[in-house]
Amino acid sequence: MTAPEGGYSEESSLLDPHPPRMRRPISRTRSFIQSLSRDAHPFWLIPVVLIMSMSRGVTMSPRIQVYRAIACRALSKDEPGVTDLVTFVNGCEDAEVQARAAKIQAAVVTTMSVLSAISTGFWSRLGDAHGRKLILSTFLIGALSMEAVFVLVMRPDSLFGRRAERFILVGPVIEGFVGGLSTFNGVVHAYISDCTRHGSRSKIFSTVQGMVFVGLAIGPWLGGYFFPAKGYNDGFFYTSIGIITFTLLYVIFVCPESLKHSERTVQSRTQDDLSFKTSPLLVVRRLIMNFISALLLPISMFTPLRIPGSSRYNYNMTLVGLSMFLYIVSTGVYSAKYLYAQHVYSWTTAQLGYYMSTLWITRALNLLVFLPILLSYLKPKSTSSSGSTPNAHDISAELNFDRYLAAISLAVDGFADSLVALTSHNSQPLYYALSCLSSFTSGGNPALHSLGAVCLHACGRGSEVGALFGALGVLSAIGHIVSPSIYALTYGSSVAYYPEAIFALAACILYSVVFFLSRINPAEEDIALVHTPIIGENYRSRSPSTRDYMYQTVSNDEDDVALESAGK
DSSP: OOOOTTSOOTTSOTTOSSOHHHHHHHHHHHHHHHHHHHSOOGGGGHHHHHHHHHHHHHHHHHHHHHHHHHHHHHHOOSOOOSSHHHHHHHHOOSHHHHHHHHHHHHHHHHHHHHHHHHHHHHHHHHHHHHOHHHHHHHHHHHHHHHHHHHHHHTOTTSHHHHTHHHHTTHHHHHHHHTTHHHHHHHHHHHHHHHTSOSSOOHHHHHHHHHHHHHHHHHHHHHHHHHSOSSSOOTHHHHHHHHHHHHHHHHHHHTSOOOOOOOHHHHHHHHHHHHHHHHOHHHHHHHHHHHHHHHHHHHHHTTSOEEOTTSSOEEOHHHHHHHHHHHHHHHTTHHHHHHHHHHHHHOOOHHHHHHHHHHHHHHHHHIIIIIHHHHHHHHSOOOOSOTTSOOOHHHHHHHHHHHHHHHHHHHHHHHHHHHHHHHHOTTOHHHHHHHHHHHHTTTTHHHHHHHHHHHHHHHTTOGGGHHHHHHHHHHHHHHHHHHHHHHHHHHHHHHTTTOTTHHHHHHHHHHHHHHHHHHTOOOOHHHHHHHTSTTTTHHHHTTSGGGTTOOOOOSOOOHHHHHHHHHHO
16 A cells, blocks of 8 residues: 555554654665665775875885985995994985986886786786775785885895895885786776776766875875974885875775676686685696786787677777877876976976976866866766666767867877977976976876776777776886886987977877877767677677677667667
């Protein structure tokens, strides 16, 4: 029997102390709180991203001091005592020590980048099978190990301290094996993709990217407030260790898992466990083969895919991968910018610090304020019902939107670099203004990540989003290996007569990215073909979880209607 309008039925007790009208708000509140405690949401990761960026900001300057202290002691003829390393921090300023410190820093960065490029694909695939929290926790343990190594090498009476120049590489080796920042960025983007609707994710990606720069800006101020501005102090690294430990506990006990495992995944795990009991050697061999395939699979994510029912190939993923790689290479100009500013404008360390803070603040403002407002007005409206899988028309529109957003952002960034190359010599205000303009185009990075996710979903491989962001992480790691050498060679060759050549190079790379993005094809009919039953059956067999998706184009064309009827 239907209850009357007031919320009572004929079977309701008049003496019930909690009538339906009173119980309903309470039950709704409880269900809302329970949904917050159970359901994964992108904002669960905001504290993780913010705190990890703060950790990097706190130890950014102390790490340089550690490199310099190790270099100074390595070049010193005296045997180090118990407290000599701390005195080395303040006592070595000559060019030879600076060069040795730069080599140590390069060895650390290169070691971690190479190992990250090798291992990121493996960890990303593992995250697709066993969840994102496992990979996040593993990365945080690696980050803890990295910070602990910096503390240990500053103890000259220990084994680490006596062999500091060698043992300083232990940290990047451990963090590199767990994927480093490439794995962290990949699993963050994968987590967001797990718990958001398929389509454009530029807004949430820009928010998360903005929190990175907020953390980087807060970190140095936090360290400077509690510890002395000059000299070395272990407190910087202990602070970083403390906040990383807090983040690890948050991930393990508070943050919900975003990946929902299917029954097929559970069955495959059971079969693996049984096979381990019967044949351990077979399982070890399988694990080794899985590891090797995980190293090669990131590259295969960007291979052209044949469109079902035709002889044509879809090159969208290839173009996204190429664009992302070239964009990462172009970002190498930022480290060269600091050398350029000190050389051309004779900036002090404090002036350079203000310049870096200005860039981080403008980037954070763009990603957290300006870009979300812009996206809320310009993002295409969905034509499918809320909560349902988006149709081919929506996917095409969102793909096209992310493509234009990334292309426009990177085109403006290249335009700013071009103006620096042409007009900024000996003009500090103009250089500052153009650098800020370049920072306000920081939406290109989240737009490229969102574009990759949309293209992958349009290709019928939406369940492999973790592998995609792992592959993008591999490209990022390789780009960070290649980029410093390219800009160092360009700057060293041209600094005597045209130091702005690095900006001209960055502009050319960015313009090439814009060209490749313009070649991405958001054809609605191709998306519909991929997700149409029978025609795309073999194509979708690569990703079992996408077989149930069915797309229909928003069109009145008779051929499209006939194609959909045949699929049914």
